[in-house]
Amino acid sequence: MATELDKRCRALVAELGLGMPGDVEEVVPLTGGVASDIAMLRVGERQICAKFALPKLKVSADWFAPVHRNAAEYAWLKVAADVSPESAVQLFGRSETQHGFAMEYLAGDDVYLWKTALLDEVPDQGEAARVADTVGRIHAVSARSRFDRAPFQNSDDFHALRIDPYLKYTAGLHPGLAQQIGALADMLYDNRQVLVHGDVSPKNILFRAGRPILLDAECASMGDASFDPSFCLNHLVLKAAHLPGSRGRLLEDVGVFWKSYEPHVGWEPAGDLEARICRLVPALMLARVDGKSPVEYLREPVKAKIRQTAIDLLKNPSDHLDHFSSRLAKEFKDI
Template sequence: MVDINNRAELIQYLTGKGIIGEGEHYTLNYCTGGVSCIAALIEKDGITMLVKQGRPKLAVKEDWFADPARMKIEAKANEIFNRYVPESVPAVIFYDAENYILLRKAAPADCVMWKTDLLNGILDFEVAKKTIDALVTVHNKCFNDPEIARIFADDSIFYQLRISPYIEFLLGKYPELTEYGKQLIERLKTRKLSLVHADYTPKNILVLKNRDICILDYEISHYGDPVFDLAFFTNHIVLKSAHLKKWSAAFLNMLLYMTDTYFEMMNYGEKKEAEADSVKILAIMMLARIDGKSPVEYITSEQTKTLVRDMAFQLLKSGIKTFREARELFYYMENE
């Protein structure tokens, strides 16, 4: 199997595929910080492409394994997101199933990770709206679609990369959550409503100079419960509100703006039920990004970790069912 982490091997592979030619001018630079994949950017003739290959063992402290064949899921989901929100999703060029290699178009080099903007206190509500518009559009379009359900029927990667490291691992640390955790796992395994991205985060959204967005990383996509995406995504806004208390109100206002926008546009299922479920899942995701296998790297203060844990447990105990109530709880706890 081709190992794209070997530069010479990757160049030979791309040459064989006709992506770069003998003697042709191009640049090839590896991307850093990838946990689940090895990735590199190729630029030639003013066009930027990204090549990526799934890691069988993820680059985290804990042992965490996943089938590299998940790149097939990435390619298929990328194509579907591109079908419904082409302005925000780069097109796939090819997928090599034998070597688990995906090649797609890439965003311009002068874009910035939305996560970077947020951590620098740049809270652009228009960007936030575009991220929600894209997400809910895909959820709406793929709802109750038997063909997409068939393509994404295998949710084993979702188990390997989300349920096991985020929820099951967490229950080992918090046995008092066992009953709720098991109910949540069963729900996520059995509710088959729409296409779920399952890694929709500010890290996987690039912001272009014109403030358009580019959505990345579809390898955990499956046909399941779309409220997981909303909880998983908004968790990152909540975590940043606790981490950057001077902008707490702004982050929590963005949280409410995003969730209000989502439910206004949502045209599948029952909105009140979906919101209540999202809030509960959010609490578990908050704990998971502190004490799960993949804790957020920017929260290093024990005081902040304790705050997030307290916020999550209070959210679960309170019976809160709306993001508006959750926002008030978070603001009070972050500023008391």
């Protein structure tokens, strides 16, 4: 009996002119995300990836988001293809009625997921610098006056997907930090500097032939430039706490990331942006321990150390990422 996902995939293929519903020979659900249904479709000789936004995310806490965010994600992927074609996925079209789109299915011997490489402690291949360069290039283009911002006026969606579940929910659990976290939440909601991806996480970044391909831009919105670097750096920090054998390299990658991203910053003084990142990363550290979407791989003693360290960094922030990393190295040395 055909599943609802199977039916949607066949309808999407037909609507986008990729084939007839009966041409879909196989629909394989894919795991890894909480905000969408994703599947690999076999259509004749081709493999296609289909993605549909969900109204309720697949997490234990109640977390709802508008399904029209799928349009912003597709628009972000188109911008990325224009700005950095060597780091882009091929797009096959989007359905407004189904809130879904189709793109190439990425697979092959030269394709790997950055999160898997990090957790398996595969030797560094310069991933942090390449991701930072790609993000920086997109931010720089989107900061120009002629950039079309119309598809990305999604502050309320960004609030529902990021500010509320990561910052406001966490602040409610830590009332002593409500002022610091609240100021960060307001900053992210009020600013419209650059096109923010919103989920620059290693789980959403595939490398193909050494180039990063960023996926899952469901939170795409004009926003504060600090968010994307902070979101990515937070994952490096969490894995540094989790993996003693890779700790030094991962904390060093914090500086590597910034060094690759900083040359693209032309919309404001780079030092101002760096200081905001130093304040936002600890809030995100705390959110991935106590927020609506906690990281799944951390042991309880590691969570406790991250929580303690994040609270200290929020109360006594650094202004420079090299100092920030040094403090983390000192705090994490005994876990």
